[in-house]
Amino acid sequence: MADEDVAPQQGELAITRTGDRLRLAREAAGLSLADIATRTRVTQRHLQAIENSEFSELPGRTYVTGFARAYARALDLPEAEIAAELRRELDEDEYGARPLYEAYEPTDPARLPTARLTWTLVIVALLLVSAYGVWRFLSVEPDEALIAAQNADADASEAPAAATPAAGAPKAGAPNAAVPANAPVVLTGLSEVWIGFDDAAGKTENWRTLDAGETYEVPAAYIEQFTLRTSRPQALKITVGGRDVGATGPADTLVKGISLKPADLVARAEGSGSTATVPLPKAKGASARP
Structure with a gap:
């Protein structure tokens, strides 16, 4: 009797994340990630990241909540509730401080080849001076x-x-x-x-x-x-x-x-x-x- 009481408690404690709730609902409906991807037009990679609560793999906060709402809608789950829970989790994970997705990678000034460029210009200048000296010598x-x-x-x-x-x-x-x-x-x-x-x-x-x-x-x-x-x-x-x-x-x-x-x-x-x-x-x- 004691074992029967403990098992439900462990099952309830295991469902602590929004991703787990979505995954269990999908499995209960007998659907695969590919089925959800077809319904929502969201890539399986992003759906898998939502299920695993790996939000850093997703482009940004807006995309995370949008994908989660689409996932919930495909399973007839309350999408507003899912979105609210997900935002709470993002705040708890301090994910909200992450900058919005940028389509390009900003240039790191420390990686600019300033020293290499400087030496290249110096070498080119020396070659030009040497070439002029040779031309001057031969021309006179x-x-x-x-x-x-x-x-x-x-x-x-x-x-x-x-x-x-x-x-x-x-x-x-x-x-x-x-x-x-x-x-x-x-x-x-x-x-x-x-x-x-x-x-x-x-x-x-x-x-x-x-x-x-x-x-x-x-x-x-x-x-x-x-x-x-x-x-x-x-x-x-x-x-x-x-x-x-x-x-x-x-x-x-x-x-x-x-x-x-x-x-x-x-x-x-x-x-x-x-x-x-x-x-x-x-x-x-x-x-x-x-």
């Missing part, structure tokens, strides 16, 4: 055809000059005799200027371009082995131990055979040096460098 260098034309014109017009290696030798007793043999020879670009270094046969072995204000100290090996040539003498300044030796030739004229030895350069400054000069060609489809 004379091509091989221009170098060959300058060599050919100079050799054809001033062949005897190449056979006079001592043209810039200092005079005996001249003030330049005291110039140290290791005095630094520095080339400075007054504006963009091309310079070449010729071997003993008068052929350009090495060349480079100086930008305005750029300086280049001639290596000791170059001073001994090469002579200097340039196509824009007015754009090149030569100093020996800080002393300016003056212009190497007329403006916009190819000059070559300039001895780089300190004593010879000082002799040039005193008017005792000589240089081969050749007017630059104006035809052949490529003009000389300005």
Whole structure:
């Protein structure tokens, strides 16, 4: 007798949620969740969440009560009463504080790739600067055809000059005799200027371009082995131990055979040096460098 009294009490205590009440009513009517879904047009997943009181699986408070009313109506249960009980349960579960369903996920500022974006922009900027530097370097260098034309014109017009290696030798007793043999020879670009270094046969072995204000100290090996040539003498300044030796030739004229030895350069400054000069060609489809 005691067991019979306890069983109903346990059954009544088990039905404490609105979802349980709906589920028991459905089972008593011999209906499946699929049947209720057909009648209410609510997905089985949402109906199952209502039966299990898993309200966090549903879109929002309004949807929860709406689905529950439709469920109760399909079973001929008092839908207003079911909705009131469900709202009470939501309040007890503090479910009412949950924001309404949003159709999109708000962007979390902490997840924005600001650092990655910043580094990407820095890398792109560095690549652009490097590309510009390469383009600048390549765009100011004379091509091989221009170098060959300058060599050919100079050799054809001033062949005897190449056979006079001592043209810039200092005079005996001249003030330049005291110039140290290791005095630094520095080339400075007054504006963009091309310079070449010729071997003993008068052929350009090495060349480079100086930008305005750029300086280049001639290596000791170059001073001994090469002579200097340039196509824009007015754009090149030569100093020996800080002393300016003056212009190497007329403006916009190819000059070559300039001895780089300190004593010879000082002799040039005193008017005792000589240089081969050749007017630059104006035809052949490529003009000389300005």
